[in-house]
Amino acid sequence: MLIMKEKFEIINSLKGIEYLRVSLERIAQSWSLSSKLLFELNLILEELCTNYIEHAAAESNSLLDVEMVLDGKIIEVTVKDSGKPFNPTEMSDPDINASIDKREPGGLGLYLVKRYSDSFDYSRVDGENVVTIKKNINPN
Amino acid sequence: MDISIDNIDSSIIISITGRLDSVTSPKLEEWSDEFLESPKGDTIMDFSQLEYISSAGLRVILNISKVMKNHPYRFSICNPQDHVREVFEISGFDSIIPLYKSIEECMA
Numbered sequence: 738m739l740i741m742k743e744k745f746e747i748i749n750s751l752k753g754i755e756y757l758r759v760s761l762e763r764i765a766q767s768w769s770l771s772s773k774l775l776f777e778l779n780l781i782l783e784e785l786c787t788n789y790i791e792h793a794a795a796e797s798n799s800l801l802d803v804e805m806v807l808d809g810k811i812i813e814v815t816v817k818d819s820g821k822p823f824n825p826t827e828m829s830d831p832d833i834n835a836s837i838d839k840r841e842p843g844g845l846g847l848y849l850v851k852r853y854s855d856s857f858d859y860s861r862v863d864g865e866n867v868v869t870i871k872k873n874i875n876p877n
Numbered sequence: 878m879d880i881s882i883d884n885i886d887s888s889i890i891i892s893i894t895g896r897l898d899s900v901t902s903p904k905l906e907e908w909s910d911e912f913l914e915s916p917k918g919d920t921i922m923d924f925s926q927l928e929y930i931s932s933a934g935l936r937v938i939l940n941i942s943k944v945m946k947n948h949p950y951r952f953s954i955c956n957p958q959d960h961v962r963e964v965f966e967i968s969g970f971d972s973i974i975p976l977y978k979s980i981e982e983c984m985a
Binding site (some may be wrong): 751754758772773776777780781783784787807831834835836837838840842845846848850852853 | 896898899900930931932933935936939940943944946959960964967968969972973974
Protein backbone atom coordinates (compact mmCIF):
# COMPACT_ATOMS: atom_id res chain seq x y z
CA MET A 738 0.00 0.00 0.00
CA LEU A 739 1.40 3.37 -1.03
CA ILE A 740 1.77 5.83 1.82
CA MET A 741 1.38 9.49 0.88
CA LYS A 742 2.85 12.24 2.99
CA GLU A 743 2.57 16.04 2.91
CA LYS A 744 4.11 18.67 5.15
CA PHE A 745 3.53 22.38 5.37
CA GLU A 746 3.87 25.27 7.80
CA ILE A 747 1.21 27.74 8.82
CA ILE A 748 2.08 31.20 10.06
CA ASN A 749 0.46 32.40 13.24
CA SER A 750 -2.13 34.75 11.71
CA LEU A 751 -5.28 34.75 9.63
CA LYS A 752 -3.13 34.66 6.49
CA GLY A 753 -2.16 31.21 7.69
CA ILE A 754 -5.81 30.13 7.56
CA GLU A 755 -5.99 31.17 3.92
CA TYR A 756 -2.77 29.29 3.19
CA LEU A 757 -4.24 26.25 4.97
CA ARG A 758 -7.27 26.27 2.64
CA VAL A 759 -5.09 26.47 -0.48
CA SER A 760 -2.75 23.73 0.79
CA LEU A 761 -5.64 21.39 1.62
CA GLU A 762 -7.29 21.94 -1.75
CA ARG A 763 -4.02 20.97 -3.43
CA ILE A 764 -3.56 17.87 -1.26
CA ALA A 765 -7.20 16.79 -1.70
CA GLN A 766 -6.75 16.93 -5.44
CA SER A 767 -3.47 15.05 -5.33
CA TRP A 768 -4.89 12.35 -3.02
CA SER A 769 -8.31 12.24 -4.78
CA LEU A 770 -10.16 13.03 -1.55
CA SER A 771 -13.93 13.63 -1.64
CA SER A 772 -15.32 17.13 -1.21
CA LYS A 773 -16.81 15.99 2.11
CA LEU A 774 -13.44 14.87 3.42
CA LEU A 775 -11.78 18.08 2.23
CA PHE A 776 -14.50 20.08 4.04
CA GLU A 777 -14.01 18.11 7.25
CA LEU A 778 -10.19 18.23 7.21
CA ASN A 779 -10.32 21.95 6.54
CA LEU A 780 -12.74 22.42 9.45
CA ILE A 781 -10.61 20.35 11.85
CA LEU A 782 -7.39 22.14 10.92
CA GLU A 783 -8.93 25.62 10.87
CA GLU A 784 -10.31 25.08 14.37
CA LEU A 785 -6.98 23.79 15.69
CA CYS A 786 -5.09 26.68 14.10
CA THR A 787 -7.46 29.45 15.23
CA ASN A 788 -7.50 27.97 18.70
CA TYR A 789 -3.72 28.15 18.72
CA ILE A 790 -3.71 31.72 17.37
CA GLU A 791 -6.30 32.88 19.92
CA HIS A 792 -5.41 30.96 23.05
CA ALA A 793 -1.90 29.63 23.02
CA ALA A 794 -0.38 33.10 23.44
CA ALA A 795 2.32 32.12 21.02
CA GLU A 796 5.03 34.43 19.84
CA SER A 797 3.93 36.47 16.88
CA ASN A 798 6.24 34.86 14.35
CA SER A 799 5.81 31.27 15.50
CA LEU A 800 4.75 28.54 13.12
CA LEU A 801 2.49 25.54 13.21
CA ASP A 802 3.93 22.45 11.56
CA VAL A 803 1.33 20.32 9.85
CA GLU A 804 2.02 16.82 8.60
CA MET A 805 -0.58 14.72 6.82
CA VAL A 806 -0.20 11.03 6.06
CA LEU A 807 -2.56 8.98 3.94
CA ASP A 808 -2.10 5.30 4.74
CA GLY A 809 -4.71 3.09 3.15
CA LYS A 810 -8.06 4.12 4.57
CA ILE A 811 -6.73 6.37 7.33
CA ILE A 812 -5.54 9.95 7.24
CA GLU A 813 -3.37 10.97 10.15
CA VAL A 814 -2.80 14.67 10.73
CA THR A 815 -0.16 15.89 13.18
CA VAL A 816 0.01 19.54 14.22
CA LYS A 817 3.00 20.75 16.24
CA ASP A 818 3.74 24.07 17.87
CA SER A 819 6.40 25.27 20.28
CA GLY A 820 4.06 27.46 22.35
CA LYS A 821 3.33 27.02 26.03
CA PRO A 822 1.80 23.66 26.99
CA PHE A 823 -1.86 23.48 25.98
CA ASN A 824 -3.96 20.36 25.71
CA PRO A 825 -6.94 21.01 23.41
CA THR A 826 -8.43 17.57 24.07
CA GLU A 827 -9.14 18.54 27.69
CA MET A 828 -11.40 21.50 26.94
CA SER A 829 -14.95 21.00 28.16
CA ASP A 830 -17.70 20.61 25.60
CA PRO A 831 -20.23 23.39 25.06
CA ASP A 832 -23.84 22.67 26.04
CA ILE A 833 -25.28 22.14 22.58
CA ASN A 834 -28.77 21.66 24.04
CA ALA A 835 -28.86 25.06 25.75
CA SER A 836 -31.60 27.50 24.79
CA ILE A 837 -30.59 30.35 22.50
CA ASP A 838 -30.35 32.81 25.39
CA LYS A 839 -27.90 30.60 27.23
CA ARG A 840 -25.95 29.50 24.20
CA GLU A 841 -22.36 30.75 24.23
CA PRO A 842 -20.12 30.54 21.16
CA GLY A 843 -17.00 29.50 23.11
CA GLY A 844 -15.72 25.96 22.95
CA LEU A 845 -17.51 25.11 19.74
CA GLY A 846 -14.37 24.96 17.60
CA LEU A 847 -12.63 22.20 19.54
CA TYR A 848 -15.95 20.40 19.97
CA LEU A 849 -16.20 20.26 16.16
CA VAL A 850 -12.64 18.90 15.99
CA LYS A 851 -13.62 16.15 18.42
CA ARG A 852 -16.83 15.29 16.59
CA TYR A 853 -15.28 15.23 13.11
CA SER A 854 -12.24 13.17 14.13
CA ASP A 855 -12.06 9.42 14.71
CA SER A 856 -9.32 10.05 17.26
CA PHE A 857 -7.98 13.26 18.81
CA ASP A 858 -4.84 12.97 20.95
CA TYR A 859 -2.35 15.30 22.58
CA SER A 860 1.18 14.92 23.88
CA ARG A 861 3.95 17.25 24.93
CA VAL A 862 7.20 16.17 23.27
CA ASP A 863 10.55 17.96 23.40
CA GLY A 864 9.00 21.31 24.29
CA GLU A 865 6.31 21.06 21.64
CA ASN A 866 2.56 20.57 21.71
CA VAL A 867 1.76 17.64 19.43
CA VAL A 868 -1.86 17.12 18.40
CA THR A 869 -2.70 14.02 16.38
CA ILE A 870 -5.95 13.49 14.55
CA LYS A 871 -7.01 10.35 12.76
CA LYS A 872 -9.76 10.16 10.23
CA ASN A 873 -11.10 7.07 8.54
CA ILE A 874 -11.88 7.50 4.88
CA ASN A 875 -15.37 6.27 4.25
CA PRO A 876 -16.41 5.09 0.81
CA ASN A 877 -18.18 7.90 -1.07
CA MET B 878 -17.39 35.63 0.76
CA ASP B 879 -20.08 37.89 -0.66
CA ILE B 880 -23.25 39.19 0.93
CA SER B 881 -26.21 40.21 -1.19
CA ILE B 882 -29.58 41.52 -0.07
CA ASP B 883 -32.98 41.06 -1.69
CA ASN B 884 -36.42 42.04 -0.52
CA ILE B 885 -39.31 39.67 -1.17
CA ASP B 886 -42.66 41.03 0.03
CA SER B 887 -41.78 42.28 3.50
CA SER B 888 -38.97 39.79 4.09
CA ILE B 889 -35.28 40.45 3.75
CA ILE B 890 -33.21 37.74 2.08
CA ILE B 891 -29.51 37.76 2.87
CA SER B 892 -27.57 35.50 0.51
CA ILE B 893 -24.11 34.41 1.55
CA THR B 894 -21.82 33.16 -1.20
CA GLY B 895 -18.51 31.39 -0.58
CA ARG B 896 -16.97 30.63 2.80
CA LEU B 897 -17.67 31.70 6.37
CA ASP B 898 -14.34 30.99 8.06
CA SER B 899 -12.14 32.92 10.45
CA VAL B 900 -10.81 34.99 7.55
CA THR B 901 -14.17 36.05 6.10
CA SER B 902 -16.54 36.01 9.10
CA PRO B 903 -15.42 39.42 10.41
CA LYS B 904 -16.84 40.90 7.20
CA LEU B 905 -20.28 39.40 7.93
CA GLU B 906 -20.03 40.53 11.54
CA GLU B 907 -19.27 44.09 10.51
CA TRP B 908 -22.17 44.07 8.06
CA SER B 909 -24.58 42.49 10.57
CA ASP B 910 -23.72 44.98 13.35
CA GLU B 911 -25.15 47.70 11.17
CA PHE B 912 -28.08 45.64 9.89
CA LEU B 913 -29.10 44.59 13.42
CA GLU B 914 -29.49 48.18 14.59
CA SER B 915 -32.82 48.36 12.81
CA PRO B 916 -33.94 45.27 10.87
CA LYS B 917 -36.98 46.07 8.74
CA GLY B 918 -38.69 42.68 8.51
CA ASP B 919 -38.48 38.92 8.80
CA THR B 920 -34.92 37.98 7.89
CA ILE B 921 -33.95 34.87 5.96
CA MET B 922 -30.37 33.87 5.39
CA ASP B 923 -30.02 31.96 2.11
CA PHE B 924 -27.19 29.45 2.47
CA SER B 925 -27.57 27.79 -0.93
CA GLN B 926 -24.27 29.30 -2.14
CA LEU B 927 -22.44 28.87 1.18
CA GLU B 928 -19.71 26.27 0.65
CA TYR B 929 -18.05 26.16 4.06
CA ILE B 930 -18.61 27.24 7.65
CA SER B 931 -16.42 26.97 10.75
CA SER B 932 -17.00 28.01 14.35
CA ALA B 933 -16.01 31.57 13.41
CA GLY B 934 -19.03 31.69 11.08
CA LEU B 935 -21.29 29.97 13.59
CA ARG B 936 -20.36 32.59 16.17
CA VAL B 937 -21.59 35.41 13.91
CA ILE B 938 -24.79 33.52 13.03
CA LEU B 939 -25.48 32.87 16.73
CA ASN B 940 -25.06 36.55 17.49
CA ILE B 941 -27.43 37.57 14.68
CA SER B 942 -29.97 35.06 15.95
CA LYS B 943 -29.70 36.31 19.53
CA VAL B 944 -30.10 39.97 18.56
CA MET B 945 -33.03 39.21 16.22
CA LYS B 946 -34.87 37.76 19.22
CA ASN B 947 -35.03 41.31 20.60
CA HIS B 948 -36.78 42.51 17.45
CA PRO B 949 -40.35 41.65 16.42
CA TYR B 950 -39.16 39.71 13.35
CA ARG B 951 -38.33 36.09 12.59
CA PHE B 952 -34.84 34.96 11.72
CA SER B 953 -34.33 31.74 9.78
CA ILE B 954 -31.90 30.01 7.49
CA CYS B 955 -32.79 28.27 4.26
CA ASN B 956 -31.26 25.80 1.88
CA PRO B 957 -27.94 24.89 3.51
CA GLN B 958 -25.73 22.49 1.54
CA ASP B 959 -25.28 19.06 3.16
CA HIS B 960 -21.86 19.65 4.73
CA VAL B 961 -22.96 22.98 6.19
CA ARG B 962 -26.22 21.50 7.48
CA GLU B 963 -24.23 18.77 9.25
CA VAL B 964 -22.07 21.36 11.03
CA PHE B 965 -25.29 23.07 12.16
CA GLU B 966 -26.73 19.82 13.44
CA ILE B 967 -23.57 18.73 15.27
CA SER B 968 -23.38 22.16 16.90
CA GLY B 969 -27.02 21.98 17.98
CA PHE B 970 -27.81 25.14 16.03
CA ASP B 971 -30.67 23.42 14.22
CA SER B 972 -32.60 23.43 17.50
CA ILE B 973 -32.19 27.18 18.10
CA ILE B 974 -32.40 28.55 14.55
CA PRO B 975 -35.17 27.39 12.20
CA LEU B 976 -33.74 25.71 9.07
CA TYR B 977 -35.83 25.37 5.92
CA LYS B 978 -35.26 23.69 2.58
CA SER B 979 -36.24 26.68 0.46
CA ILE B 980 -37.07 30.36 0.64
CA GLU B 981 -40.69 29.51 -0.23
CA GLU B 982 -40.94 27.07 2.68
CA CYS B 983 -39.32 29.63 4.91
CA MET B 984 -41.86 32.30 3.98
CA ALA B 985 -44.91 30.04 4.13
